[in-house]
Amino acid sequence: MRRDVFQAIADPTRREIINMIAHHPLNVNAVAENFEVSRTAIYKHIKMLTECGLVVITQFGRERYCEARLEGLTEVADWVEQYRKIWTERFDNLENYLDELETKKKRSVRKK
Template identity: 85%
Template sequence: MRRDVFQAIADPTRREIINMIAHHPLNVNAVAENFEVSRTAIYKHIKMLTECGLVVITQFGRERYCEARLDRLNEVSDWVEQYRKIWTERFDSLGNYLGEGDAPKKRPGKRK
């Protein structure tokens, strides 16, 4: 089953795994040692990340290494960006509206 990249980043453990292997591949056991859950649980997280296309497992002899494929996160970035534009426009409009109300009003004929 091909999973959605949003499912992968929804879990904090999976996000931490991605952070750990973002710069260089790590042995599956080295990844598991950094968590206080069972290796089986970590393997399930890694399987989910693999199904989402964010991780590739490479076998070197008896060792299995996890390597990040961060280009898949562009899907998340693109999704966020469309809403960033909308909210930026709305906040700019709100700022303009509030800015008009903050300007001191000048009364004709009054001088200090």
């Protein structure tokens, strides 16, 4: 199934899982042990992370190691970055527009 990275990182538990395996792989049970919820619940989160490519699972014996593949986060990084100019230079870019709206507002208020 094709999954959305934005959706994948929306859940705080999944973000925690990512953080947990970001530096070194862990098997499924090891990940699950760090949470209150059931192993099955964590397994589903992991599965979703694999479906959007943020995690890869490799089997060794009866264990399966979850490894972070965070390249997919570039999609998020790029999306956010396109707006950085806007929120850092907002006053330069929108001052005129806001002034205009402000004027409109005052006119409106006067009419009341």
